[in-house]
Amino acid sequence: MNEVITFIWTVIILSLIATVIISLYGIARRPNLTKKLIALTIFTDTANLLVVLLGYRLIYPVAPPVLPSFSKEALQTFVKTAVDPLPQAFVITAVVIGMAVNVLIAFAIIQIYRLYGTVDARKLGEKQSTLLKEGGI
């Protein structure tokens, strides 16, 4: 039984790593800036999930890191079953800060679209070089 659980655990981690690789491909190879942003959000979310999984424990009664009752006896069983709280504390801030940074990138993309009329990275490069030659900027 325990081997099956470890197998499922390994499959989850490997799928997350595969998702990271696919989203890195999306960031590097898609020319559309909006699609790059979507790939970036997938990348951050997968990274956050991997960090949360670092704190998980492969035991059967596993509890969240919230003390169930205020007694010293409860504390003993609590320490035996609870997951590691530290990775969760890091991810809480990372999720909200990541959202704010994504909003900033989205604003930049909208502004680029207004100024250049395109969000294609290749066309943006061409337009910029012609603008620089003509001295338009």
Place this chain on the structure above:
Amino acid sequence: MKRLVPLIILLITIFGLAYYITPKLPQQTELRPLGEFYLKNSYFGDYSAKSPEVVTSILWDYRGLDTLFETSVFFIAIIGSLTLFRLNKKQEEEAKQKAEEFRIGLTLIIKSVTRVIVVMILAVSASIALHGHLTPGGGFQGGSALAVAPLLIIAAYSKYALEEHGLDKTRALIFRSIGLLGIALVALVPLLSGGFLMQNQPIFPAKLGGQLVSGSLIYYNFFEFLAVGAGFTAVFLLLAIPEKVFKKFLRREANE
């Protein structure tokens, strides 16, 4: 069919690799010593934060300075977004004017449902934030939930409905500044009585009126709730300005 080939290759690779490395992996059944320290000390113990919620006590007490700087990153990201979309006073007044051909919002069904749900979202987000020291949740999550309410109103009615009822960009920014200022002040209070920055126990009382408030955690959660919720509201209000209005501003600037 051809598009399925990479997917099948990926699945076979993942399952094959998993089958191969499963027996070699170490079993992750033990806590790390640092995690065990936090679990033991969060409520009982010598380095207590007087909170049964271990994640919140790490967030605002043990690793409080980390969170303080994360909040400053949040501050800078929101300020950056507002700077990219900045308007002068005249343009801001103009952006608040409704276009004449503007028809107001979605159908009556969606509007009535939104009216009920927005109140529920406000209550739930306040509960998430203010019970952050007792149950899973806290200022960050509560603030993100709070920001959904103006977003729903913008979608179902319009951004003009929010502005007519007094929640415009300036007000949202004031609320956000109150939140950030509150966090900074609560972080500085322990210095007055000879403690260190962001100290929690024993400077703040753990219980107020018989209720467990876990020292400074509830204040931090509340102010972070305000800062995150109002910051996102300001950003969404800017995003909701119609593209036509912005095009008009840009064209006018190009002509001048």
